[in-house]
Amino acid sequence: MSKRNLLLEIGLEELPARFINDSINQLADKVGAWFSNKKIEYSELKMYSTPRRLAVLVTDVAERQEDSHEEAKGPAKKIALAADGTWSKAAQGFTRGQGMTVEDIYFKEINGVEYAHVKKFIEGQDTANLLPEMQSMITGLTFPKNMRWANEELRYVRPIKWLIAMFGNDVIPFSITGVETGNQTRGHRFLGTEFVLSSPDNYEEELLNQYIIADADKRKKAIQTQLENIEQENDWVIPVDEELLDEVTNLVEYPTALYGRFEEEFLEIPEEVLITSMKEHQRYFPVKSKDGELLPYFVTVRNGDHQHLEKVSRGNEKVLRARLADAAFFYKEDQKLAIDDALAKLKNIVYHEDIGTVAEKSSRVRMLANLISERLELDKETQTAVDRTAEISKFDLVTQMVYEFPELQGIMGEKYAMQKGETPAVAKAINEHYMPRNAEDGTADSDAGAVVAISEKLDTICSFFAIGVIPSGSQDPYALRRQATGIVQTLVNKKWSISLELLIGLSLNLITEAGILKRTNEETFQDLSHFFGLRMKHLLQEQGIRYDLIDATLGSGLRDIPGLLDKARVLQEKKDEDGFKESIEALSRVLNIASKAEVVGDINEDLFENEQEKLLYRKFLDAAKQEEEGIAAEAFYQLLESLKGEINNYFEHTMVMADKLDVRENRLNQMAMLASLITKFAKVNDINVK
Amino acid sequence: MNIQNMILTLQKHWSEQGCILMQAYDVEKGAGTMSPYTFLRAIGPEPWNVAYVEPSRRPADGRYGENPNRLYQHHQFQVIMKPSPDNIQELYLDSLKALGINPLEHDIRFVEDNWENPSLGCAGLGWEVWLDGMEITQFTYFQQVGGLECKPVSVEITYGIERLASYIQDKENVFELEWTDGFTVRDIFGQPEFEHSKYTFETSDPDMLFNLFSIYEKEAHRQMEAGLVHPAYDYVLKCSHVFNILDARGAISVTERTGYIGRCRNLARKVAKTFYEEREKLGFPILERKEKLGHE
Numbered sequence: 001m002s003k004r005n006l007l008l009e010i011g012l013e014e015l016p017a018r019f020i021n022d023s024i025n026q027l028a029d030k031v032g033a034w035f036s037n038k039k040i041e042y043s044e045l046k047m048y049s050t051p052r053r054l055a056v057l058v059t060d061v062a063e064r065q066e067d068s069h070e071e072a073k074g075p076a077k078k079i080a081l082a083a084d085g086t087w088s089k090a091a092q093g094f095t096r097g098q099g100m101t102v103e104d105i106y107f108k109e110i111n112g113v114e115y116a117h118v119k120k121f122i123e124g125q126d127t128a129n130l131l132p133e134m135q136s137m138i139t140g141l142t143f144p145k146n147m148r149w150a151n152e153e154l155r156y157v158r159p160i161k162w163l164i165a166m167f168g169n170d171v172i173p174f175s176i177t178g179v180e181t182g183n184q185t186r187g188h189r190f191l192g193t194e195f196v197l198s199s200p201d202n203y204e205e206e207l208l209n210q211y212i213i214a215d216a217d218k219r220k221k222a223i224q225t226q227l228e229n230i231e232q233e234n235d236w237v238i239p240v241d242e243e244l245l246d247e248v249t250n251l252v253e254y255p256t257a258l259y260g261r262f263e264e265e266f267l268e269i270p271e272e273v274l275i276t277s278m279k280e281h282q283r284y285f286p287v288k289s290k291d292g293e294l295l296p297y298f299v300t301v302r303n304g305d306h307q308h309l310e311k312v313s314r315g316n317e318k319v320l321r322a323r324l325a326d327a328a329f330f331y332k333e334d335q336k337l338a339i340d341d342a343l344a345k346l347k348n349i350v351y352h353e354d355i356g357t358v359a360e361k362s363s364r365v366r367m368l369a370n371l372i373s374e375r376l377e378l379d380k381e382t383q384t385a386v387d388r389t390a391e392i393s394k395f396d397l398v399t400q401m402v403y404e405f406p407e408l409q410g411i412m413g414e415k416y417a418m419q420k421g422e423t424p425a426v427a428k429a430i431n432e433h434y435m436p437r438n439a440e441d442g443t444a445d446s447d448a449g450a451v452v453a454i455s456e457k458l459d460t461i462c463s464f465f466a467i468g469v470i471p472s473g474s475q476d477p478y479a480l481r482r483q484a485t486g487i488v489q490t491l492v493n494k495k496w497s498i499s500l501e502l503l504i505g506l507s508l509n510l511i512t513e514a515g516i517l518k519r520t521n522e523e524t525f526q527d528l529s530h531f532f533g534l535r536m537k538h539l540l541q542e543q544g545i546r547y548d549l550i551d552a553t554l555g556s557g558l559r560d561i562p563g564l565l566d567k568a569r570v571l572q573e574k575k576d577e578d579g580f581k582e583s584i585e586a587l588s589r590v591l592n593i594a595s596k597a598e599v600v601g602d603i604n605e606d607l608f609e610n611e612q613e614k615l616l617y618r619k620f621l622d623a624a625k626q627e628e629e630g631i632a633a634e635a636f637y638q639l640l641e642s643l644k645g646e647i648n649n650y651f652e653h654t655m656v657m658a659d660k661l662d663v664r665e666n667r668l669n670q671m672a673m674l675a676s677l678i679t680k681f682a683k684v685n686d687i688n689v690k
Numbered sequence: 691m692n693i694q695n696m697i698l699t700l701q702k703h704w705s706e707q708g709c710i711l712m713q714a715y716d717v718e719k720g721a722g723t724m725s726p727y728t729f730l731r732a733i734g735p736e737p738w739n740v741a742y743v744e745p746s747r748r749p750a751d752g753r754y755g756e757n758p759n760r761l762y763q764h765h766q767f768q769v770i771m772k773p774s775p776d777n778i779q780e781l782y783l784d785s786l787k788a789l790g791i792n793p794l795e796h797d798i799r800f801v802e803d804n805w806e807n808p809s810l811g812c813a814g815l816g817w818e819v820w821l822d823g824m825e826i827t828q829f830t831y832f833q834q835v836g837g838l839e840c841k842p843v844s845v846e847i848t849y850g851i852e853r854l855a856s857y858i859q860d861k862e863n864v865f866e867l868e869w870t871d872g873f874t875v876r877d878i879f880g881q882p883e884f885e886h887s888k889y890t891f892e893t894s895d896p897d898m899l900f901n902l903f904s905i906y907e908k909e910a911h912r913q914m915e916a917g918l919v920h921p922a923y924d925y926v927l928k929c930s931h932v933f934n935i936l937d938a939r940g941a942i943s944v945t946e947r948t949g950y951i952g953r954c955r956n957l958a959r960k961v962a963k964t965f966y967e968e969r970e971k972l973g974f975p976i977l978e979r980k981e982k983l984g985h986e
Contacts, residue, residue, distance in 0.1 A: 013779055014817060016802035051800075145804065147815040149831050150773040151842045158815075159774075159831075189783075190793040251799060282823050300823060302797040312797045315822025315857065322759050322862075329757075350948070 002063055004168035006042075006131070007200030009055035009185060010138055011162035017051065017250035019143055019157060021216070024049040024056075030137040031056050039066040040127050048204070048214040050253040052161075052186070054141075055214065057203055061167070065124030072098050074116035077107050091116055131167055135174040138163070152177045162186065166200050188212055188254050191305060211254040211305065220249040223301055226257035227285065230299060234259075237288045238299055241279065248283055252303035259287070259299045260317040266324045267296060269331050270415050276405045277323050284320070330400035334412075339420055342395040349397065354467045355516055358394055361459060364510045366390035369455040371506050375498055378447055381425075385448035388422070389429040393452055396430075410434040436486045443490040450490050454503070457483040461531075462507040465524050466517045470531070484535040491561040499559040504528050532558055540565070545572045548688040555683025566633035567682055574637065579644075581689040586647040587640060587678050588685035593656050594675035597668035607666040612653045616646040620674050627677060636681050643674075691790060693765075693855050694870040697743055700767050700849065703785045704741035709769060712742035717924050718931040721746050722768035722848055726923055729810065729958075730965045731770065732835045732844040736976040738772045743851070747931065749938035752887035755880050758863040762886045763879070765851040773842035774831060782819075782829065782847055789858065797822050805830045809930070809954040811837035811962070814846070826854045836962020837955075896941040903932045903950075910957050919965045926957045 008031065015023065028047045035042055035058065043060040074080060074094035082088045087102040095102050100118050107114045139154065146155035154177050165172035165181040174181055186194045187210025197206055204214050213219040223245065227238050249255070266274065271294050278284040284298040300316050302309070346359040355361065369390040373383045396402050396413035405412075414431035418424065425448055432449025433456055435441055444450040461480050464470070471480050491500070504525065512521055533554055540550045545568045553568040574580050608614050623639050631639065656667045678684060691699070705711050715725040722744035723729060731738040744766045752762035771778065779800070783793065791798075800817035805828065807813075814830035828848040832840045852875070855867045865876035910925035933950050936942050942950060 014800035014802075018802070145815060147831055147833060147843075148840075149843050149845075150776070159776075161776075190798070251801065284823075300797075303799055304794070304797055308795040311795050312822050315796065315824065318857070318860075318862070319822070319824040326759065 003060040004063070005200040006058040006061045006168075007055065007164055007166045007197075007203055008058075008134055008138070009048075009053055009162075009164035009203075010160060011053050011164075011186060012160055013158040014051045015054075015158055015250075016145070017247045019145075020049050020051070020054075020250040021246070023141055023143065023157065024054050024216070026141050027054050027137065028056050030140060031058065031134070034133070034137060035061075038130060039068060039124070040064075040130070041066070047216075049216050049250075050212060050214060050219070051250060052189075052253060053212075053214070055164070055203070057200055061127060063128075064126055065130065067124045068122045070120045070122055072118050072120060073108075073110070074098075074105070074118065077114035077116065080105065080116040094118075128167055128170065128172070131165070131172040132174045134165055134172060135176060139176060164197065166197070169199055186210075188304075191254065213254060216249060219252070219255060220245065223249060223255045223257060226255065226301075227299060230257060230259055234287075234297075235290065236295065236297070237290055237292070238285050239288060240285065244279055244283065244285065248301045251283065252301055254304060255301045256304060256306055256309070257299055257301050258309045258313050259297055260313040260320070261297045262317065262320050262324060264296050266328060267294065269324065269327050270412075272408055272411050273327050273331065273401060273405065274324070276408060277327055278320065280405070280407070281323055282316070282320060284316075327401070327404070330404055334399040334401055334416060335419065337399060339392055339395050339417075339422075342398045343392065345398040346394055352463070352467075354518070355463045356514070358397065360514065361463070362390070362394050364507075364514060365393070365452070365455045365459050367510055368459060368507055369452050372455060372498070372503065373447075373451050375502075376447075376451070376496060378451070382447050385423065385425040385429060385446075386451045388426045389433065389448050389452045390455065392417070392422070392426075393430050393433050393456065436482075436489060439482065443486065443493045447494070450494050450496075454487050454490055455507075457487050458503055458507045459511070461487075462504065462511050462524075462528060463516060465528050465531070466508070466511045466519070468518055470527060480531075481535065484532055485539065488532070488535060488539060488561055492565055495562045497560040497563055500532060500561050501529065501558050504532070504558075529558060536561070536564065540568050543569070545569070546575065548686055549575065549682075552682040552684055552686040555686055556679055556681065563633060567636070570633045570637045571682060571687070575687075579641070583641045583644045584684050584687050584689050586644045588687070589651060590647060590671055590678060591675045591683070591685045594668070594671040596657070597665075597672040600672040601665065601669050603669050603673065604662075604666050607663055609663065610653050612646070612650045613667070613670070616643070616650045616674075617670060619643055619646050620670075620677065624673075624677055627680060633681075640678060640681055647674075691858050692868040692870050693851060693875075696789060696851065696855060696858065697767065699788050700785060701741060703788045704769050707739070707771075707775075707781055709739045709741040709771070712740055714742060714744050717927045718747050719744070719927050720748055720930065720934055722766040723807070723812070723846065724810065724927060724930065725768070726920065728768060728770050728844075728846065729812075729835060730919070730923065730962075732772060732832050732840060732846075733838055733962055734966050734969050734974060735841065736772075736969065736974050737842075737980055738770060738844070738976070741767070741769045744768050747886075747934070749886070749890040749935045752883065752890050752938070754887040755865065755876070755883035758865070761852065761864060761879070762883050762890070767849040767851055769847040770844050772844035774845035778845050778847075779829075782827070786821075789854070791821065791858070800829065803828070809951045810958045811835070811955050812958075816845075821854075821857060824853065824857060826850060826857065836965075837959040838962050838966065890935055890938050894935055894939055896936060896939060899932050899936050899939075899941070903929055903936070906932065907953060907957065910961070914960055914964050917964065917968055919961060919968050922964065923961050926954070926961055929957060930954055 024047045028045055032045050041062040042058045046057040048055040075090045080088055080091035091102055091105060094116060095104060095118060098118050098120055100120065104118045105116045108117045143157040146157060148155055149159040160177055160179050162184060163176060163179050163181045164183060164185055166183055171181055171183055183197050184194060185197055192210030192212065195210060197203060207214045213222060227240065231238050274294060275286045278286050278298050284300045287295045287297040287299060289295055298320060302312050346362060347357055349358045351358045351361050366387065369386050373386040396409060396416055399412055399416065401412050402409050410431045414427045417427035417430050425446060429446055429449035429452055432444035432446060433452040435444045435453055444453045461483055464478055464480060508521060508525055511517060517524065536554060536558065537550055549568055549571040553564055553571065623643065626639060627636065654667065656671060658664045658667060701711055712727055715727065719725060725744055727740050727742060745763055746766050747763045749762060751760045753760045775781065799820045801820055803816060803818040805814045805816065811834065813834045814832045816830035818825040819827040819829055826849065830846045832844045832846060834840060852864050852867060856864060859867055861867055865874065865880060867875045869875055869878055906925045906928045910922045910929065913922035933954060
């Protein structure tokens with residue numbers, strides 16, 4: 001059977017760079033799914049995308065759909081056959097409806113009942129006749145932001161300017177918003193022209209002649225090579241930010257990298273400011289020396305060729321100069337601002353309508369941070385740093401620089417705090433209290449930074465829960481999940497065993513006192529525990545811990561977080577060892593029977609009736625003491641495991657549910673105490689040992 | 691090319707595209723979008739093509755005439771075409787060529803930029819146009835104006851005159867731009883820049899301004915009740931300008947700010963709705979006339 005290549009190209013007014021990659025993947029997925037759904041063979045599906053076009057090229061598309069059979073189910077056998085064994089009206093009606101005759105019927109059993117079936121032959125149709133359906137693949141693309149234009153009703157990413165739909169050299173006819181499909185595409189806005197494509201096969205090549213690199217990967221590689229060349233020519237290092245490279249790739253159809261310079265005096269502005277100004281505002285790549293020093297140069301990627309690069313470079317230099325002059329001005333102005341004056345301004349900034357001002361939030365965070373640093377028994381000097389950090393952590397929000405570059409919050413805080421005479425510990429902690437800033441970021445390194453980071457995030461999460469803003473599904477506008485994960489990671493990295501439940505309680509009390517709570521304290525606390533529990537679960541899943549081991553560890557509650565992680569890891573390690581099953585079974589037996597104890601009371605040794613009871617009790621007392629003195633997860637597990645023999649002997653010789661009430665209660669008490677010790681490690685009866 | 695010739699060139703270009711050439715509207719405003727020739731005319735089904743220069747006052751940007759890049763009052767060249775023409779990007783690029791900017795010698799790009807003005811209930815999608823890295827134009831397809839869905843959609847093109855001129859004339863300081871032979875921006879606007887900055891930041895009377903805001907607001911509502919959209923809208927503009935001075939003066943706390951923006955938005959929404967209703971009462975006369983022309 002002969003085959004043809006198929007080309008689909010959507011020509012658009014400039015797409016937002018950040019939407020392009022996702023859009024082209026969607027289109028390719030839709031087209032691929034359509035072909036497999038329609039049972040039409042092809043060899044390869046290639047994607048192309050530039051700011052002005054999304055295209056897929058499908059090679060060696062079969063001329064016809066594959067033939068297929070479709071089974072249809074009819075009435076049950078006893079209905080299909082009349083009493084005399086002839087076909088009933090129902091059977092005849094069924095086959096007629098399927099365009100077949102009763103001779104085609106066969107029976108097939110479904111859940112023990114036989115039904116009449118027929119197998120229909122469906123002849124494959126000509127691919128060309130089906131291809132106009134491609135229209136819905138184009139209109140079916142979804143974008144984060146849509147618009148309308150002129151008199152059109154369609155909501156789409158940007159106005160559609162032209163459409164190519166070619167099957168071989170035939171145009172597949174359809175139209176969208178009045179734009180008819182054809183075989184005409186457009187080259188580069190200034191270097192190319194509108195032209196007729198000779199055939200889908202030559203798409204990439206003919207576009208290249210018109211100054212379009214349609215393959216996004218090739219465009220990206222071209223930029224990388226050009227950057228490398230500039231590096232070599234000048235003996236520079238150009239640190240390439242992957243995100244920026246992707247964006248730049250999607251801002252141009254024909255890239256040419258070039259560089260320009262700025263006045264050396266601007267190097268007095270903090271490096272972060274210069275880099276942010278170049279990257280965020282201008283999409284420039286900053287330039288460094290081989291020693292890692294920032295140099296007064298920048299690299300930009302032009303949408304065009306090598307002509308008049310000099311002129312383009314001069315223009316860009318002029319723009320950057322104005323930007324940096326602004327930054328220098330802000331930097332100078334900020335020097336005049338005293339920290340106290342900045343803090344006073346925070347009283348006027350509303351953090352959230354129902355939560356209050358930034359100043360109010362800061363004062364809660366400060367109280368919480370102090371409570372935490374006391375409980376952690378940090379040294380005096382660190383406690384002082386925590387207090388001061390929490391007090392001034394937000395002062396840079398009112399500086400001109402952060403107003404202009406919000407992503408520099410904390411970074412400017414550290415710089416300015418140093419200049420304004422704060423201690424290095426406080427300055428560093430101000431910056432660190434935002435950490436982790438994103439999923440890839442590390443956690444705060446210094447103790448003061450970590451305490452304030454935890455306090456700040458906890459107050460944010462608890463405040464929003466207090467007013468009923470709780471993440472659900474894809475709805476998490478304040479990124480509370482990420483912040484919760486940040487708290488947990490910080491506790492783990494710092495190896496702080498302070499109870500998370502306690503922390504939540506402390507924060508919630510401060511919020512209650514501030515009168516923010518819109519619900520009951522108990523309800524909010526429960527939601528928070530559940531929320532943090534889910535975060536922990538997620539974290540443990542990421543570490544590859546088996547689901548039942550996760551449930552068992554979380555069954556101990558959210559207290560010592562680093563310990564909880566260690567316990568989960570120990571269980572994950574031990575689960576395949578010999579004797580694991582037996583140990584868990586023995587320990588689970590204790591938990592199961594202990595659940596029958598209604599009230600837990602003291603143990604009366606005089607009521608012990610056999611040696612095994614006494615022995616287990618002695619072992620328990622010893623283990624409980626060891627646990628109380630502090631014990632690592634691994635040792636704790638071994639300790640519990642060492643109880644296995646005594647537990648099994650105990651159950652062999654002891655009837656817990658004894659007839660005598662006092663004996664029974666005493667035994668239940670013993671089980672309950674032992675169970676509470678075991679549960680401190682994990683709720684072992686959730687472990688699946690089969 | 692001096693600024694005067696730039697304006698003449700743009701006027702000629704857009705006039706040839708069928709735009710009505712208008713003069714600036716005579717009430718203070720922060721942007722060309724707020725002129726009734728844009729804000730009101732973008733509402734409803736009637737076609738509308740217009741171009742005009744709009745002096746735009748941004749009290750917060752006042753720098754006593756000392757900052758080479760910032761002005762209390764700058765100029766925008768504003769184009770509105772409704773419905774947005776199919777070849778609007780090409781028409782725009784042609785206007786740059788008319789200004790002597792050869793695209794082959796530069797790097798011209800359309801970079802995503804969505805425009806939103808919550809205090810006017812407006813939203814649009816589009817780009818900022820970059821010329822060698824400098825934003826010279828705001829290019830927007832209006833989606834909503836005064837809280838009303840735009841149908842058909844207008845396209846708005848706003849050139850920053852001084853920005854563009856500083857590129858064309860290759861000047862670092864906005865005050866050195868040549869307006870016409872022998873006259874610079876400083877000659878014409880130097881003194882007003884200084885005085886308006888001093889007024890905004892030092893000598894303006896916040897109490898009087900708060901008073902004015904309330905008076906203007908009340909009058910706007912009163913005229914709308916009477917179905918008089920244009921007088922009402924003038925007072926909306928006055929409210930907005932007074933608010934901008936108070937804001938620049940630092941007289942409005944963050945908490946109050948939300949309240950004032952809300953009041954401006956209410957006015958804008960109401961005026962938009964009233965305008966639509968009044969045009970409807972008139973039978974959308976421009977639409978009717980165009981349809982007739984179309985049939986002939």
